[in-house]
Amino acid sequence: MKSKNRMKIEFDSNTxxxxxxxxxxxxxxxxxxxxxxxxSDVKTAVxxxxxxxxxxxxxxxxxxxxxxxxxxxxxxLTIRIADRGRGIEDVSKAMEPLFTTKAENEHSGMGxxxxxxxxxxxxxxxxxxxxxIVTMKKRIGCEQI
Amino acid sequence: xxxxxxxxxxxxxxxLPQDLDCNNAAVIRSESDKIMERESIRTIIFDFEKTNFMxxxxxxxxxxxxxxxxxxxxxxxxxxxxxxxxxxLTLSGIHKLIRINEVSGLKMPVK
Numbered sequence: 001m002k003s004k005n006r007m008k009i010e011f012d013s014n015t016x017x018x019x020x021x022x023x024x025x026x027x028x029x030x031x032x033x034x035x036x037x038x039x040s041d042v043k044t045a046v047x048x049x050x051x052x053x054x055x056x057x058x059x060x061x062x063x064x065x066x067x068x069x070x071x072x073x074x075x076x077l078t079i080r081i082a083d084r085g086r087g088i089e090d091v092s093k094a095m096e097p098l099f100t101t102k103a104e105n106e107h108s109g110m111g112x113x114x115x116x117x118x119x120x121x122x123x124x125x126x127x128x129x130x131x132x133i134v135t136m137k138k139r140i141g142c143e144q145i
Numbered sequence: 146x147x148x149x150x151x152x153x154x155x156x157x158x159x160x161l162p163q164d165l166d167c168n169n170a171a172v173i174r175s176e177s178d179k180i181m182e183r184e185s186i187r188t189i190i191f192d193f194e195k196t197n198f199m200x201x202x203x204x205x206x207x208x209x210x211x212x213x214x215x216x217x218x219x220x221x222x223x224x225x226x227x228x229x230x231x232x233x234l235t236l237s238g239i240h241k242l243i244r245i246n247e248v249s250g251l252k253m254p255v256k
Binding site: 019036040043048055107108111 | 166
């Protein structure tokens with residue numbers, strides 16, 4: 001039998017909420033009985049995507065909202081992180097390792113690289129002036145014996 | 146940031162917070178740069194003892210300090226690094242530039 005569970009949160013675009021967002025998703029994920037490593041991987045991926053929304057999507061300006069929807073379907077975790085910020089001009093360029101538009105603030109350009117390393121699938125949809133949606137999937141429990 | 150950075154001779158100890166993300170990276174960056182401008186630091190030791198979460202922002206912080214200390218021929222070490230933080234240090238490639246967990250049981254000096 002297929003089991004399905006879904007959650008949705010929305011919060012202000014603020015660096016204070018990045019920690020809240022990753023802990024929320026991690027708490028929701030515990031239902032799948034993940035390993036510590038899986039929890040840590042998911043937290044990092046969420047942190048990267050939400051940081052991108054706050055820092056790049058809204059350029060740290062107040063008033064923006066970030067929405068996270070997460071679905072657990074059997075052992076599959078899906079996380080959708082959406083902002084209505086400025087959007088990414090060239091998604092494939094943005095996803096290149098070490099590419100950053102904010103080198104002066106010491107952003108490492110490794111955000112998307114970490115998302116891809118820690119999740120099974122990362123998909124980015126972005127439109128200038130409309131916003132960005134990052135959808136990530138990870139199968140939980142496949143590393144367990 | 147009180148007592149989070151301690152200088153002993155040419156060595157600067159930076160005690161990192163529980164979560165090292167974009168929310169607190171700026172203060173660590175500015176506090177440590179202030180000290181590096183004032184004192185002649187040759188070694189930076191990042192203590193991850195309390196840190197159980199880090200993302201790419203943390204990599205940026207370490208990388209930035211590494212670049213400045215490299216200019217004066219200094220070095221960077223990371224101590225008390227847990228497996229999840231170590232995974233990020235390895236993935237980023239920064240493990241080739243800094244020493245990780247080479248000293249075990251090292252405690253922060255008292256101010």
